[in-house]
Amino acid sequence: MINDALKSLVKFGSMKMSLANPGASLHEHVAGTTLQHFPTDTPKAAIYDKDIAYRFNAQGFRCDNDINVLEPHTVNMYLGCSTTLGTGVNLHETWCQHVNDRVGGVMLNMGQAGGAVETCYRLAAHWIPLVQPRAVYMLSPPNTRREVWVSDNDIEILGLGGHLPLPNTMVSEQEIEINRERVTNAINFICQTSSIPFHYTYLHLFDHRFRDIGDYARDGQHAGPNTHKMISEYFE
Amino acid sequence: MSKPFKPDRAWLRRQHVLPDQVNQPWTPFRSRYRKIGDPIAVGCSNTFGIGVDMDQTWHSLIERHYCIAQPGASLEAIWRLLRYWITVVKPPRIRLLTPPMGRRECFLSDPEKDYFRRYQAGSHNLPEFTNETEIQLHQLRMLDAIRYCVGGIPIDIVTWEDVAEDVVDFGTDGQHPGPKSHEAIAKHFQ
Numbered sequence: 187m188i189n190d191a192l193k194s195l196v197k198f199g200s201m202k203m204s205l206a207n208p209g210a211s212l213h214e215h216v217a218g219t220t221l222q223h224f225p226t227d228t229p230k231a232a233i234y235d236k237d238i239a240y241r242f243n244a245q246g247f248r249c250d251n252d253i254n255v256l257e258p259h260t261v262n263m264y265l266g267c268s269t270t271l272g273t274g275v276n277l278h279e280t281w282c283q284h285v286n287d288r289v290g291g292v293m294l295n296m297g298q299a300g301g302a303v304e305t306c307y308r309l310a311a312h313w314i315p316l317v318q319p320r321a322v323y324m325l326s327p328p329n330t331r332r333e334v335w336v337s338d339n340d341i342e343i344l345g346l347g348g349h350l351p352l353p354n355t356m357v358s359e360q361e362i363e364i365n366r367e368r369v370t371n372a373i374n375f376i377c378q379t380s381s382i383p384f385h386y387t388y389l390h391l392f393d394h395r396f397r398d399i400g401d402y403a404r405d406g407q408h409a410g411p412n413t414h415k416m417i418s419e420y421f422e
Numbered sequence: 423m424s425k426p427f428k429p430d431r432a433w434l435r436r437q438h439v440l441p442d443q444v445n446q447p448w449t450p451f452r453s454r455y456r457k458i459g460d461p462i463a464v465g466c467s468n469t470f471g472i473g474v475d476m477d478q479t480w481h482s483l484i485e486r487h488y489c490i491a492q493p494g495a496s497l498e499a500i501w502r503l504l505r506y507w508i509t510v511v512k513p514p515r516i517r518l519l520t521p522p523m524g525r526r527e528c529f530l531s532d533p534e535k536d537y538f539r540r541y542q543a544g545s546h547n548l549p550e551f552t553n554e555t556e557i558q559l560h561q562l563r564m565l566d567a568i569r570y571c572v573g574g575i576p577i578d579i580v581t582w583e584d585v586a587e588d589v590v591d592f593g594t595d596g597q598h599p600g601p602k603s604h605e606a607i608a609k610h611f612q
Contacts, residue, residue, distance in 0.1 A: 335556035361529035375570035
C-alpha cells in the first residue's frame with residue numbers, strides 16, 4: 187500500500203528545499219466533489235444536451251479512486267490537459283478509458299484542464315514514486331502553454347487559455363517545440379528510472395482528420411466521444 | 423496570377439526538424455587538445471574557464487576533456503548542446519558543472535539577430551520566472567531532461583550552488599573562479 191508513503195514527507199528529487207505541494211492538482215479546489223459542469227463546459231457554452239458527471243477524487247483528479255487506496259503496479263497513469271481530463275464528455279468516453287479497457291488495470295486520470303507540459307512533469311515527478319504505476323500514458327497538452335510557479339504556493343498558466351499570455355521571448359515556433367521536447371525528455375527520465383513504460387502521443391487536433399469530423403464535446407470546444415476513440419488508437 | 427490564400431498557421435504546425443542552429447555553440451569550443459572519444463565537460467563560463475588558462479580549469483585537472491562549455495549557458499543550452507554533441511564526440515563519460523540555476527534560454531528565431539538569448543530569471547526580460555520554487559523546479563526538470571538525453575553514458579553532475587562556497591580566488595577578470603577555486607571544484611567530481 188502507498189498509504190505510508192503518502193504520510194511520509196515527500197522529498198522532491200534532489201532539491202534542497204521541498205516545494206509547498208509539488209503534486210497539487212490544478213483542480214484541488216473541487217477535490218471530493220461531483221460537478222455537472224466544469225470549467226469551460228458551462229451551461230451557456232453547451233451546444234447540445236447531455237448528462238455529464240465530473241467526479242473528482244480527494245486529490246482533485248477526475249478519477250473514481252482516491253490515490254491513497256491504489257495498489258502499486260496496478261495503475262495506469264494518464265497525463266495531459268483538458269482533452270485527457272475529458273472536458274465535455276463523460277469519464278467512460280475519454281481516450282484514457284478506451285486505452286485502459288484495452289490494457290486492463292486501474293485508471294488514474296491526471297488530466298488537467300488548462301495544464302501545460304510542465305504540469306505533466308510536476309505531477310509525474312511527484313506521483314510516480316508514490317503510485318508506482320505499471321505504465322504512463324501522455325497526450326501532449328498544447329505547446330503554447332507554460333506552467334510557472336509565481337510564488338511558493340501559486341501556479342499560473344501562461345499562454346493558450348491561461349492567466350497571462352506567453353512572454354514575447356517564448357513565442358517562436360522553435361522555442362515552443364524545443365520546450366516540449368526537453369520537458370518530455372524529463373518525464374521520460376522519471377519513467378525510465380522506475381522501469382515504467384512511457385507512452386507518449388503528440389497530436390495537433392487542428393491539423394488532423396479530427397478537425398473534419400465535427401465531433402465536439404458538449405462545450406463545443408473540446409474533443410467529442412468519437413474523437414476520443416480515435417485518439418486512443420494512437421496508443422496502440 | 424496571385425497565390426492562393428494560405429492562412430499563417432505556423433504556431434499550430436508540428437515542427438519535426440529543428441534548424442541546425444539548435445545544435446551549434448555561440449562561442450567556439452575552448453579545448454586545445456580535444457579529441458573525439460574524450461569525456462565531455464559541459465557547463466557555463468566557470469567550465470569554459472573565463473579568467474584562467476585552459477590547463478587550470480577544473481576539468482583539465484581531472485583529465486583531458488572535450489569541453490563544450492559556453493559562457494552564459496543555462497541548463498537549456500546544455501541540454502541542447504549535449505543532445506547533438508554526444509553523437510559527434512561519443513564520450514565515455516560526461517561531467518557537468520551546472521550554471522547558476524536562475525538562468526533561462528529562449529530561441530528567438532530571428533535570423534537578423536542572435537538565435538539564442540540568455541536571460542537571468544529576475545531580469546526585466548523574464549519577470550515571470552523569479553520565484554525560488556519555479557527556479558528550483560526548473561533545475562530539477564532540466565537535469566532530468568539532460569540525464570534522459572545522454573542515455574546510457576555515465577554523467578557526473580555537480581551543482582554550482584554546491585561549489586560556490588569553495589570559490590576562494592578569482593580569475594584575471596575578477597569575477598570568475600581562479601586557479602585554486604578550480605582545484606576545489608575538481609575535487610567535487612572525484
